[in-house]
Amino acid sequence: MRETKRPPTAEPPAAPAAISVRVLFFASLADLMGDRHRNLDLTAGATVSDALRDLAQGAPDFASRVPHVSFAVNEAFVAADTPLADGDELALIPPVSGG
Amino acid sequence: MIVELTSEPIDVPRLIAHVNKPSNGGICTFLGVVRDNAEGRPVVKLGYEAYESMAVAQMRAIVQEAMQRWGLDAVALSHRTGELQIGEASVAIAVGAPHRAEAFEACRFIIDTLKTRVPIWKKEFFQDGAVWVEPVSSQPSPQ
Numbered sequence: 001m002r003e004t005k006r007p008p009t010a011e012p013p014a015a016p017a018a019i020s021v022r023v024l025f026f027a028s029l030a031d032l033m034g035d036r037h038r039n040l041d042l043t044a045g046a047t048v049s050d051a052l053r054d055l056a057q058g059a060p061d062f063a064s065r066v067p068h069v070s071f072a073v074n075e076a077f078v079a080a081d082t083p084l085a086d087g088d089e090l091a092l093i094p095p096v097s098g099g
Numbered sequence: 100m101i102v103e104l105t106s107e108p109i110d111v112p113r114l115i116a117h118v119n120k121p122s123n124g125g126i127c128t129f130l131g132v133v134r135d136n137a138e139g140r141p142v143v144k145l146g147y148e149a150y151e152s153m154a155v156a157q158m159r160a161i162v163q164e165a166m167q168r169w170g171l172d173a174v175a176l177s178h179r180t181g182e183l184q185i186g187e188a189s190v191a192i193a194v195g196a197p198h199r200a201e202a203f204e205a206c207r208f209i210i211d212t213l214k215t216r217v218p219i220w221k222k223e224f225f226q227d228g229a230v231w232v233e234p235v236s237s238q239p240s241p242q
Contacts, residue, residue: 027231079241095238096233098149
């Protein structure tokens with residue numbers, strides 16, 4: 001295997017890049033957050049849980065709702081530890097009541 | 100297959116016509132309609148909100164699962180959005196099958212599954228306020 005060497009002039013590894021995700025709120029969560037969507041800037045590697053932590057700041061009632069919320073990234077249900085990517089659409093889905 | 104969200108009254112005869120194929124001997128339909136009370140408290144009207152793109156994708160996946168499971172060639176599913184008055188249909192399902200058992204079972208499967216994982220929310224309007232209906236028992240989980 002060929003060894004790759006960092007050129008002597010290389011700069012130290014860059015700080016983690018930022019990602020931007022679009023968060024969607026529905027039903028009671030839209031009422032609670034006072035909006036239907038929000039753009040959120042996060043550190044690269046951030047998960048759904050990290051996004052939730054950011055959203056809870058300045059919204060005291062938000063955290064107590066989280067245990068009853070499901071998450072979808074780009075329209076697929078995911079778990080809270082799912083990493084987010086730049087440009088992702090994160091939907092916060094309260095218990096559903098269609099039909 | 101018809102799978103749709105609509106802000107207009109659901110055209111039930113159109114759904115039935117879609118599943119009325121020569122090879123089918125039974126058509127089962129289900130309508131969910133707006134009830135005038137919520138556990139006894141008078142309801143004035145309902146509002147439905149959807150995460151539209153995902154709701155349609157989930158509805159399509161449920162219908163495809165039913166068609167595969169019961170070997171069906173024709174299913175129609177329509178759900179309303181916006182404000183509905185008492186007695187209006189909020190959801191309509193039509194399932195055609197060679198024999199009635201498959202039609203009944205598939206229709207039941209579609210409405211029951213829709214209620215657990217399609218991102219649509221109902222708001223009940225009362226004389227003195229309104230509430231979102233968000234039963235914790237219907238919280239979807241990752242699949």
